[in-house]
Amino acid sequence: MSQTNDSTENSDDPCLHCGACCSSFRVSFYWAEADVHAIPVHAMEQLSPFYACMAGTNSNNPRCNALQGTVGKEVNCTLYAHRPSPCREVQVGDDKCTQARARHGLKPVFNTVVSA
């Protein structure tokens, strides 16, 4: 989830009606990020001595435990200010976003019109 969803909540923000990237992939990161972003221990799962992931995403049907709401309708990241790098790197309309949305039966955010 790349866009803001805090007190400056904007109903035009597509992420607030999506949440697909929070429920499609294992959201893993270098363990030291936990300190950098002050990620609560209960929100993470340790994968190895050096890597962790957001709890709930190390699954065949991943869904981050920090995600509230219904994917494709109304969602909210309860740890937005503390989210790790994979959440910050995905951008609305990029390949990962489009792949995640397709997994949940959602169209790409931006439709490309190809003219002849």
Ligand code: SF4
């Ligand atoms: S998949 Fe795209 S639109 Fe949906 S929450 Fe993630 S970045 Fe936002």
Ligand code: SF4
């Ligand atoms: S921390 Fe927030 S933005 Fe990152 S996967 Fe979980 S719900 Fe999504």
